[in-house]
Amino acid sequence: MPTSKPSLFQTFRRSLLLVIQSASTELRTLIFLTLISGSSPAISLFLNKIIIDQISHLLGKFTTVSSLALILQEPLLLGSIGGLILLNLLTEPINGITNFVFSSLRDRVQGFAQGIVLNKVANFTDIALFETPELLNLVQLA
Numbered sequence: 001m002p003t004s005k006p007s008l009f010q011t012f013r014r015s016l017l018l019v020i021q022s023a024s025t026e027l028r029t030l031i032f033l034t035l036i037s038g039s040s041p042a043i044s045l046f047l048n049k050i051i052i053d054q055i056s057h058l059l060g061k062f063t064t065v066s067s068l069a070l071i072l073q074e075p076l077l078l079g080s081i082g083g084l085i086l087l088n089l090l091t092e093p094i095n096g097i098t099n100f101v102f103s104s105l106r107d108r109v110q111g112f113a114q115g116i117v118l119n120k121v122a123n124f125t126d127i128a129l130f131e132t133p134e135l136l137n138l139v140q141l142a
Contacts, residue, residue: 019105022112026105033098040091047087050080 006014019027054077058070071077
C-alpha cells in the first residue's frame with residue numbers, strides 16, 4: 001500500500017488542526033498563561049523603575065518624616081510597591097499551572113487521536129488490515 005509522504009507544512013497544519021479540535025480550551029489557557037509569564041518581567045522592571053524614581057524624588061526633598069509615613073503619603077509609590085508584591089506572588093505559581101495545563105492538553109490530544117484511529121479501525125470493511133504485518137503494526141502503535 002504505497003503512500004505519499006506529506007510535506008512538513010502539511011504535517012504542521014494537520015497537527016495544529018488536531019490540537020485545536022481536541023483541546024481548544026487548554027490551548028487558549030496555555031496561550032494566556034504564556035503571555036502573562038512572558039510579560040511579567042517587563043511589568044516588574046517598569047514597577048521597579050517607578051519605585052526607584054519615586055524614592056529618589058522623595059530623598060531629594062530632605063524631609064525628616066519617617067519612611068513609612070512618607071510611603072503612605074505617596075499613592076504612586078504605594079501602588080507600585082503593592083503591584084510589585086502582587087505580581088511576584090502571581091508569577092510564582094504560573095509555572096506549575098502551565099505544566100498542569102500542558103499535561104492536560106497532551107492527554108486530550110492523545111485521546112482524541114486514539115479515538116480517530118479506533119474509529120477508522122472499527123469502520124474498516126476489509127480484513128486486510130489485520131493480515132498485513134505493516135498495517136497491523138501501525139494500528140498497534142496508534
